[in-house]
Amino acid sequence: xxxxxxxxxxxxxxxxxxxxxxxxxxxxxxxxxxxxxxxxxxxxxxxxxxxxxxxxxxxxxxxxxxxxxxxxxxxxxxxxxxxxxxxxxxxxxxxxxxxxxxxxxxxxxxxxxxxxxxxxxxxxxxxxxxxxxxxxxxxxxxxxxxxxxxxxxxxxxxxxxxxxxxxxxxxx
Amino acid sequence: xxxxxxxxxxxxxxxxxxxxxxxxxxxxxxxxxxxxxxxxxxxxxxxxxxxxxxxxxxxxxxxxxxxxxxxxxxxxxxxxxxxxxxxxxxxxxxxxxxxxxxxxxxxxxxxxxxxxxxxxxxxxxxxxxxxxxxxxxxxxxxxxxxxxxxxxxxxxxxxxxxxxxxxxxxxxxxxxxxxxxxxxxxxxxxxxxxxxxxxxxxxxxxxxxxxxxxxxxxxxxxxxxxxxxxxxxxxxxxxxxxxxxxxxxxxxxxxxxxxxxxxxxxxxxxxxxxxxxxxxxxxxxxxxxxxxxxxxxxxxxxxxxxxxxxxxxxxxxxxxxxxxxxxxxxxxxxxxxxxxxxxxxxxxxxxxxxxxx
Numbered sequence: 001x002x003x004x005x006x007x008x009x010x011x012x013x014x015x016x017x018x019x020x021x022x023x024x025x026x027x028x029x030x031x032x033x034x035x036x037x038x039x040x041x042x043x044x045x046x047x048x049x050x051x052x053x054x055x056x057x058x059x060x061x062x063x064x065x066x067x068x069x070x071x072x073x074x075x076x077x078x079x080x081x082x083x084x085x086x087x088x089x090x091x092x093x094x095x096x097x098x099x100x101x102x103x104x105x106x107x108x109x110x111x112x113x114x115x116x117x118x119x120x121x122x123x124x125x126x127x128x129x130x131x132x133x134x135x136x137x138x139x140x141x142x143x144x145x146x147x148x149x150x151x152x153x154x155x156x157x158x159x160x161x162x163x164x165x166x167x168x169x170x171x172x
Numbered sequence: 173x174x175x176x177x178x179x180x181x182x183x184x185x186x187x188x189x190x191x192x193x194x195x196x197x198x199x200x201x202x203x204x205x206x207x208x209x210x211x212x213x214x215x216x217x218x219x220x221x222x223x224x225x226x227x228x229x230x231x232x233x234x235x236x237x238x239x240x241x242x243x244x245x246x247x248x249x250x251x252x253x254x255x256x257x258x259x260x261x262x263x264x265x266x267x268x269x270x271x272x273x274x275x276x277x278x279x280x281x282x283x284x285x286x287x288x289x290x291x292x293x294x295x296x297x298x299x300x301x302x303x304x305x306x307x308x309x310x311x312x313x314x315x316x317x318x319x320x321x322x323x324x325x326x327x328x329x330x331x332x333x334x335x336x337x338x339x340x341x342x343x344x345x346x347x348x349x350x351x352x353x354x355x356x357x358x359x360x361x362x363x364x365x366x367x368x369x370x371x372x373x374x375x376x377x378x379x380x381x382x383x384x385x386x387x388x389x390x391x392x393x394x395x396x397x398x399x400x401x402x403x404x405x406x407x408x409x410x411x412x413x414x415x416x417x418x419x420x421x422x423x424x425x426x427x428x429x430x431x432x433x434x435x436x437x438x439x440x441x442x443x444x445x446x447x448x449x450x451x452x453x454x455x456x457x458x459x460x461x462x463x464x465x466x467x468x469x470x471x472x473x474x475x476x477x478x479x480x481x482x483x484x485x486x487x488x489x490x491x492x493x494x495x496x497x498x499x500x501x502x503x504x505x506x507x508x509x510x511x512x513x514x515x516x517x518x519x520x521x522x523x524x525x526x527x528x529x
C-alpha cells in the first residue's frame with residue numbers, strides 16, 4: 001500500500017520516515033492491476049490452463065513483489081508469483097514481467113521464451129518493438145500500455161478485442 | 173512540539189474595593205475570609221450574601237464572588253475541564269463588569285480576574301488538541317476567545333488563531349485520511365481545508381498550513397490509487413489516474429511554496445517527488461530526488477533521531493499508531509540504547525490492544 005505523507009501538527013511539520021518510497025508503491029500497485037487484467041483478457045493455450053497460473057518477474061523489487069503477492073487466483077487456477085533472479089531461472093510461466101531495471105536483459109529473455117506461450121510484459125520505451133507483447137508506457141501523464149498483438153500471437157496467445165481497445169497504442 | 177501557553181499570574185482582589193460596609197455584613201465576612209485565604213468559609217459567606225437583595229446589583233459583591241469562585245477553581249477543580257467553579261467565576265465577573273455600578277477600578281480588577289480564567293481555557297484547549305479531545309478543545313478555545321473579546325483583549329488573538337487552526341487542520345486531516353465513508357471523508361476534508369485557509373488568511377506564509385493543504389491533496393491522490401482493488405478494471409484505473417493528476421496539480425503549488433518556506437525540510441521535497449511522479453514529470457522528480465539526498469546527507473544522526481521522536485510523538489498524540497510505531501522503531505535503530513522510544517512502543521502496543529478489545 002502506498003504510504004501517506006505523514007501528518008504532524010505543530011509549527012514544524014515533519015514527515016514520517018516510513019513515508020519514503022510511497023510513489024513507488026502507487027506505481028507498482030497500478031501496474032499489478034493492469035497485469036491482473038491481462039490474465040482475464042488474454043487466452044493461453046490449453047496446456048497453460050493446468051496447474052498454477054504463474055506470474056514471473058525478473059528481479060522484482062520488494063515493493064513490486066508485495067503488490068504482486070496480493071494476487072491470489074486467476075479463474076480457477078491458483079496464482080503463483082515467481083521472482084527470477086536471472087534469465088537462466090526462468091521456467092514455464094503464463095506471464096513474465098521484465099521491469100525497467102532488468103531491461104538490459106530483454107534480448108536474452110526473448111531468446112529464452114522462444115517457443116513458449118508466455119506473455120512477455122515489459123516496462124521500457126521501445127520494448128513493444130523488441131519482442132514484448134505488452135509494454136507499459138506513460139501517456140497523457142497516465143500509466144498505460146502498448147500492445148503488440150503479433151508478438152502475442154506468435155506465442156499462441158489469443159488477445160481479446162477488449163484488450164486491443166484498452167491499449168493506448170496498438171503496434172502493427 | 174512547540175506549544176503556546178498563556179501565562180497569567182494569579183491576581184488577588186485588592187482590599188480597596190469594599191470600603192464602607194458594616195463588618196458583620198456577609199459580603200464583608202466573605203471578603204475577609206478570601207483575604208485570609210480561607211476560601212471555603214469565603215464561599216459560605218458569599219453565597220449567603222448573594223441571597224440578600226442589597227447585593228443583587230452590587231458590582232463589588234459580584235466581583236468578590238467571582239474572585240472567590242476563581243480561587244475555588246484553583247483549589248479544587250484546576251484539572252476539571254468542565255469546572256463549575258470556573259464557569260461561575262466567569263459568569264459572575266462578567267455580570268459585575270456589565271453593571272452600571274461598576275467602577276473603573278473594579279473593572280480593572282475584573283479584567284485581571286477574567287484574564288486568568290481565559291488563559292486557563294486557552295491552555296486547556298491547547299492541551300486537549302489531539303485526535304480524541306479536539307471537540308472539547310474547540311469549545312474551550314471558543315470560550316477563551318469570547319471572553320477575550322468581551323474584555324476587549326483582542327490584540328494577540330490572530331497569533332493564537334494561527335497556532336490553533338493549524339493544529340486543528342492537521343487533526344481533521346488525520347480524520348480525513350482514516351475515514352472510509354464518503355460523507356465522513358468529505359466532511360473532514362472540508363473542515364481541514366477550512367482550518368488551513370483560516371491560518372493562511374492570517375499568515376499566507378504559515379508553513380504548517382501550506383504544507384497541510386499540499387499534503388491533503390497529495391495523500392488524497394495516493395489513497396485513491398491505494399484503495400483501488402487489485403481486481404479493478406483498467407477503465408477504473410484510468411479514471412483514478414485522471415483524478416490523481418488533478419489532485420497532484422492542486423497539491424503542486426502548495427508543495428512548491430512549502431519547499432520555498434522551509435528549503436531544508438525533507439517532507440515538501442518528498443511530496444514534490446510524489447506530485448511529479450503522478451504528473452510523470454521525470455525532471456521534476458529527479459531534481460527533488462537529488463535534493464532529498466542532499467538534505468539527508470546534511471542531517472546529523474542526532475537531528476534525525478530528534479525528528480523521528482517528534483514525528484512519533486505527534487503521530488501518537490494524533491492516534492496514528494502505525495506511523496508512530498514506524499517513527500519510534502526508526503529512532504531506535506539510530507539510538508538502540510534510548511529508553512524513550514522503547515517506552516513509547518510499549519504504550520502503542522497497549523493502546524492497540526485496548527482498541528482491539
